[in-house]
Amino acid sequence: MDATAEPETHAAANDAPETPSAVKATGLGLHFDDRRILQQIDLDVPPGQAVALMGANGAGKSTLLQVLATLIHPSQGRLELFGETIGPRSGGIRRRIGIIAHQSILYRDLSIRENLEFFGKLYDVVAAAERTREMLEMVGLAPRADDAVKTLSRGMTQRVSIARALMHDPDLLLADEPFNGLDAASTKALEALLRRIGQAGKAVIMANHDIAQSLALADRAVVLRQGRVVVDRPAGEIAVEDVLCEMSAR
Amino acid sequence: MIRTVRKILLLTGKDLRIEARTRQTLGLVVMLGILIIVVLGLGLGAEQKIPGFIATAILWVAYLFGGVLCFEKTMAVERHDGALAGLLAAPIDRGIIFAGKLLSNLILMLALAAVVTPVAIVLFNFDLSAAPWGFVAVTALSMFGFASVGTLFAGAVSSSRLQGGLLAILVFPICLPLVITSTQILIGLFRDGEALGAQGLGILVAFDAVYLIVSWLVFERILEP
Structure with a gap:
């Protein structure tokens, strides 16, 4: 597929008319000086949909997730989250977004419990201590709750990072390589968790290098190439080979 | 308002908890x-009694350089493991992040002053009794303005490799x-035995107000994840 061609779009079948999309990006673009990082991104993600964001290194997946997380302001286009147009004063909408990033977004000198409670309070979680206990049980780290994050393995740190992202029960989860560093058991647990999140009516947009895993978990596959959406289809209608072909096409 | 104050205290509490655990900054x-006080004191002649106004100037050199280190360290905490992105992605105004960092920096600078000033008093036979409350008021007000500017620029240069200098x-x-x-x-x-007047304090308060307001307004534009 040509890089400049319009992608096939997958309209959300289960999108009730009165429910605003979790994400609605229209003509989104981002450039730094002359470098175009994202170009003409159109994306409409209804609540409850899981989107697999795929692409080669440098395709713009992480940057797009940062834009959707309101961390970076787009240079062009319009972004709506849950029906609210995002501008400089849209801080309140962040309460509904959870982020799993490349880095853990944790304080290494604080314990797991202190980290989770801190972020819980930052998001005005009622009974943050109780919610922290729940999240610790969920990621299987309750016995190590009082250990400093810096003493944890990569996989354990990733589990804490997942717990942090879900502390405030977000309606939209933006996950950048969420399976990084996880062992087989933790991977299975996270896969089950992501399915449960979708079933609970929350939207998930996930960038993941494992294409087969992404297609198995997602309702919808979006492939980025050179900052553009080149494929946007139901995940069940595209094969791993097709995704690979689209990712590497010139 | 109460919510804002709680968030500021939450951020400062987190910084101070990390500092209490690592003791990286204050130590x-x-x-x-x-070191600055001892070196400058020796340079000026250790056997002589150093006049009070020179002692205060030496103390200021220590506060300034110590303060810059405080600003750097409290912001560096946010750069490890992308923690700053966690704050920027949270439903809080960036002004709250600024206020939290400013308060952390002020507390650390006051702790620095609480340790370093007695050292200067002993080393220089510095007679603080001439104007103890004037010294405290002028130092605290000046530190506030200095910390406002320092917090702003620490945020701006924290992603730069040239941080220190x-x-x-x-x-x-x-x-x-x-x-x-x-x-x-x-x-x-x-030196002159003047009393601390309202005019002097007023000028310092005006400096503080300008530095604080400008830094607060600019801070949210310069922070990057």
């Missing part, structure tokens, strides 16, 4: 402060009018 800053280069010239005013007032107190 380093106090050592630097004492760059921060001092940016902060010192901007704070120069404040430092000059502060030392002039202290000279008046300790």
Whole structure:
């Protein structure tokens, strides 16, 4: 597929008319000086949909997730989250977004419990201590709750990072390589968790290098190439080979 | 308003908890402060009694360099493991992040002053009794303005590789009018025996207000994840 061609779009079948999309990006673009990082991104993600964001290194997946997380302001286009147009004063909408990033977004000198409670309070979680206990049980780290994050393995740190992202029960989860560093058991647990999140009516947009895993978990596959959406289809209608072909096409 | 204050205290509490656990900043800053006082004291002649107004100037050198280290360290905590992105992605105004960092920096600078000032008193036979409350008021007000500017620029240069030198280069010239005013007032107190007047305090408060408001407004534009 040509890089400049319009992608096939997958309209959300289960999108009730009165429910605003979790994400609605229209003509989104981002450039730094002359470098175009994202170009003409159109994306409409209804609540409850899981989107697999795929692409080669440098395709713009992480940057797009940062834009959707309101961390970076787009240079062009319009972004709506849950029906609210995002501008400089849209801080309140962040309460509904959870982020799993490349880095853990944790304080290494604080314990797991202190980290989770801190972020819980930052998001005005009622009974943050109780919610922290729940999240610790969920990621299987309750016995190590009082250990400093810096003493944890990569996989354990990733589990804490997942717990942090879900502390405030977000309606939209933006996950950048969420399976990084996880062992087989933790991977299975996270896969089950992501399915449960979708079933609970929350939207998930996930960038993941494992294409087969992404297609198995997602309702919808979006492939980025050179900052553009080149494929946007139901995940069940595209094969791993097709995704690979689209990712590497010139 | 209460929610905002709670968030500011939450951020400051987190910074101070990390500092209490690691003792990275205060240990380093106090050592630097004492070193500056000892070196400058020896340079000026250790056997002589150093006049009070010179002692206060030496103390200010220690506060300034110690302060720059405080600003750097409290912001560096946010750069490890992308923690700053967690704050920027949270449903809080960036002004709250600024206020939290400013409060953390002020507390650390006051802790530095609490340790370093008695050292200067002993080392220089510095007679603080001439104007103890004037000294405290002028120092605290000047530190507030200095910390406002320092917190702003620490946020701006925290993603730069030139952090250390760059921060001092940016902060010192901007704070120069404040430092000059502060030392002039202290000279008046300790050399000329003047009383601390409302005019002197008013000038310092005006500096603080300008530095605080400008830094608060600019801070949210310069932070990057």
